[in-house]
Amino acid sequence: MEIPAINLKAIVLVHWLLTIWGCMAWLPSSFAWGNFSVLAVGLWAIAQRDSIDAVLMFLMGMAVTILTDIIHFGIYYPLNDFAVERGRDVFRFSAGMAILNLLLKPVSCFFVYQMYRERGGDYNVNFGFPSVSRNRDAYQSIDQQDESSTPANPFNQAQDSKPGVRTY
Secondary structure, eight states: OOOOOOOHHHHHHHHHHHHHHHTTTTOOHHHHHHHHHHHHHHHHHHHOTTOHHHHHHHHHHHHHHHHHHHHHHHHHSOSSOOSSHHHHHHHHHHHHHHHHHHHHHHHHHHHHHHHHHHTTOOSSOOOSOOOOOOOOTTOOOSSOOOSSSOTTOTTOOOSSSOOOOOOO
8 A cells, every 4th residue: 555645835835824823822932932943843844855864853752742742731731621612612622722732742743754764775774873783785805805906015016116215
């Protein structure tokens, strides 16, 4: 089954709109700062089409904001509804859009990961930690010699010439 190609611009636009609507009533400014800074990295990934780092940073930012959004919802979700009926409707809309934003983030992470792979990223994410590999296909045996190299003359000096005077 072929995975549909989703445009990075569409992902950033949808999350930008849902973040704006989610910030209308009850979420703190830290929610907005976190999500909008990740969306700014998404704009960087859009602007630099060949950058693997931009897409990886956007992917990691989206993954982190999933966790921070859950924490924000758990801490700041009010225990009682707003007293005014109009405020209650705005709260419901804002909460619904913020929750929809959170539910769409894992799907967006999947598509952003596909873009990361298309741009040349590895299948597994490497954080720079050294790893031990048992793959020895790239090594040459000491017993085999290349025909292009001359083992008798390792310094590529002519056979008949005398060594030059050393100056220090």
